[in-house]
Amino acid sequence: MTDQRTTTDPDPAGPTEWTVPGQVGVGPWPGGPAAWPDDDRYDPELLEHGDRRNVVDAYRYWRRDAVAADLAARAHGFHVAIENFGHDHNIGTVVRTANAFAAAAVHIVGRRRWNRRGAMVTDRYQQLHHHADISELAGFAAGLGLTIVAVDNTPGAVPLETTSLPRDCMLLFGQEGPGLTAEARAAAGLTVSIAQFGSTRSINAGVAAGIAMHAWVRRHADLHRAW
Known part of the structure; x- marks a missing residue:
């Protein structure tokens, strides 16, 4: 997608960074x-x-x-979905990371309410959708021609590190602990796993989402458009 944005940059001699400890951002536009x-x-x-x-x-x-x-308008071709049947606290992190990598949308499957604290206000800018169940999510993905890519360390999964993710895809993550439901695994056209070398059986769902999104970015994104 071509970036058609025509941003008017602030006057370089104008707004200055806040000097008050603890403040971030810029002050009022100079000149009134x-x-x-x-x-x-x-x-x-x-x-x-x-x-x-x-x-x-x-x-x-x-x-x-x-x-x-x-x-x-600048969004990439991938979507992100995460199951929310147990009020997973990682969803906010997933939303924040999806915003950083310009995901087309984030899809919450299951419970409508989720802990927004980890999103750090990015949920106000990121496209969000809710789906009651995996069947509804799969229908949405099919309508857009998206391949559902499950990310889980389960038998039959192929290594993310050696797999080329589809450009038009929906990265699907399960809850912390139980991982993806059987319905989610069945709906996926591809299942990938993340290589691990330690003692833990799985990694944090928010971390896994960031790794998978970055794998898509490395393969498909135009890095000249990054900030």
């Missing part, structure tokens, strides 16, 4: 309203009071919906 950018992506409140959000510099002062729209 008369000097504000003529661009409706910018938020007047942020321009006036400063932008302390944890966003990359290109999105400083942008409205939340403008950031979300730009991320959707």
